[in-house]
Amino acid sequence: MRNDYLWDGSGEPDPEVQRLERLLSEFRSYRPAPELPAANRYPSARLRWTAIAATVVVAAAGAWLATRTPPEGWQVARAGSGSGRLAVGETLETGAGGHATVKIGDIGVVEVEPNSRLRLIRARRNEHRMALEVGLIHARIWAPPRSFVVDTPSAVAVDLGCSYTLAVATDGAGLVKVTTGWVSFERDGRESFIPAGAACQTRPNLGPGTPYRQEASPAFRQALQDFDFARGGDPALTAVLSEATRQDAFTLWHLLMRGEPGQKERVYDTLAGLVPPPAGVTRAGVLRGDRKMLDDWWDQLGLGDTTWWRHLEGKWPESGAGR
Amino acid sequence: MDTTFALSADFGTNPSVSASPVVSISDDAELARAARHGNRAAFGRLYDRYSRMVHGILLARVPRSEVDDLVQDVFVLALRQLSALRDDGAFGGWLAMIARNRAYDYHRRSREWIELPENLPAADRRTPEALAVMEAIRKLPESYREPLILRLVEGMTGEEIAARTGMTAASVRVNLHRGMKQLRQKLDCEGRS
Known part of the structure; x- marks a missing residue:
């Protein structure tokens, strides 16, 4: 779109925006790219043969060392009992009063x-x-998603990409509470996307429930x-919908894909009242599980864009998975 | 079942707006692919294209004095992790996420440090007015802060912000306009007080 100065500098200039552009340009950075390992070069023939010989020696030494190096694992520090290494396949138990810090690679x-x-x-x-x-873990991960x-x-x-707390009870039920970033809870094609400040429960044989705000009202959480x-069926859904606020919109968005026929329509109407669907998103389209429409509506929720996690994983909560 | 847990993102009329062409995602994909195979020049091109985006994302989240170093960290980390990127066309969104995560990680690691006030007189050469505007932006919700900084500081167009960060143009537009509205209100309030 043209003639929108804030969007792309086109059209009639907005003096306030121009003033801010001038002021804030002071914060730009002109630092060059970081030093990176040198690119591959083509060495002389002599150097190539030397390199090949060295490679053979290193490979042989590597093969020998491979039989001696410990299997891949994580560094573990346990309170009061020093540190050690947890190898693939091994189990770590903390016991009553025990605590451990596990370094997940880098x-x-x-x-x-x-x-x-x-x-x-x-x-x-x-x-x-x-x-x-x-048990209970607190994870802080600073690597790319997944x-x-x-x-x-x-x-x-x-x-x-986040930090979160995850608990698993002895009956196999689970609960994740997200502090920063996002967590996805998945099982059999059913997924819940849990943003910072939200939580999600999971149950054996049922999989992940619907994510909710940690600060949602007790009545809302119980009904959910x-x-x-x-x-809980219709009565529980009625309670969820009547208690929902604008901040609970992401919960209702998930319910659009989970309710039974008749329930999804009610969820649609309530969500539309809290966050009106953008242009191009229709009731019929959402109810048939149109992925683009659902994405477009999500983008209106103020929780970030759907695009990045779609590109990264290409998965989608199953439509029509009623309970 | 009662399960209880003990839990405690021809512009020629305005020189301050980016003059770079609209991003070609396919070019980025080619560059990402080449960089993954060790082509440092390709990675350098990606740096040229994306350093403003990463700078803006970090500026929206961490103290200004830390931003430049963290930009470098983000690119080094991205280079190391490039093999994990499944869709080269999604490079921008993926890099944006790394930058956001690096900002979160910065706060996690620096929790025990007391942050210096940002407006110490000798600590910054920027004008008081610019500092005040930046502080006002940094008090906005995160979803508004990032596009506003990318637009007003980094000089990117809305279209460029969307293409580089992997966000939809509609989402960027909404956040830019809502953010600008809130910023005007904040600046008006501060101007009156």
């Missing part, structure tokens, strides 16, 4: 609380995976739990 740190048991499944440079069988995955008995927690896990 991408993050997990604090493990007492009475927790976890197993290391994979420890590669760009892919780290563990199973939390029971670098760190935690299996629980009832869902898989996928880090989308009933709807998700206790076959």
Whole structure:
């Protein structure tokens, strides 16, 4: 669109915006690119042969060392008992009163609380995976999304770049509370996207419930739990919808893909009252699960854009998965 | 079941707006692919294209004195992690996410440090007026802060912001306009008081 000065500098200049542009240009940076390892060059023939010979020696030494180096793993520091290494396939138990700090390669740190048991499944440079069988962990991950995955008995927690707390009860139920960034809770194609300040529960055989604000009203949370896990049906949904505020819109957005026929229509109407759908998003389209329309509506919620996680994972919560 | 847990983003009429052409995502994909295979020149081109975006994202979140160093960190980290990027066409959105995560990580690591006030007289060569406007922007919600800084500080157009960060143009437009409205209100209030 032209003639929108704030958008692209076109049209009639807005004096206030021009003033701010002048003032704030002081904050621009002109620093050059960082020093990076030198690019590959073409060495002389002599150097090439020397390099080839050196490569053979290094490869042989590497093969020998491979039989001697410990398997991939994570560094673990335990309160009062020093540090050690957790190898792939091994289990870490903290016990009553125990606590451990686990360094996840160079991408993050997990604090493990007492009475927790976890197993290391994979420890590669760009892919780290563990199973939390029971207990409580606090994860802080600063790598790109999907670098760190935690299996629980009832869902898989996928880090989308964030810090969060994850608990697993002895019956396999789980709860994730997100502090910064995003977590995705996934199982059998059913996904919940949980932003900072939100939480999501999961149950064995049912998978992830609907994410909600940690500060949502108790009545809202209870009704949502009933709807998700206790076959609360229409009465529970009615309570959820009547308690929902503008800030709960992301919860209702998830429910658009989860309710049974008849329920989705009610969710649509309530959500439209809280956050009007943008142009091009129609009731019929949303109710049939039109992905673009749902994405466009999500982008109106003020929680960031759908685009980045779509590109990164290409997954989508299953439409019509009623309970 | 009662489960209880113990839990405690021809512009010739205005020289301050980016004159760079609209981003070609396919070019970026080519550059990302080449960079992944060790082509440092390709990575340098990506730096040229994206350093303003990364700078703006960080400026919206961390103290100004830390921003330049963190920009460098973000690109070094991106280079190391490039093999994890599944869709080269999504490079911009992926890099933006790394920058946001680096900002979160900065705050996590510096929790125990006391931050110096940003407006110490000798600490900054910027004009008091510019500092005041920047502080007003930094008090806006995050979803408005980032596009406003990319537009007003980095000189990117709305279209460029959308293309580089992977956000939709509609979303950037809404956030720019809502953010600008809130910024005007804040500046008006401060001007009166």
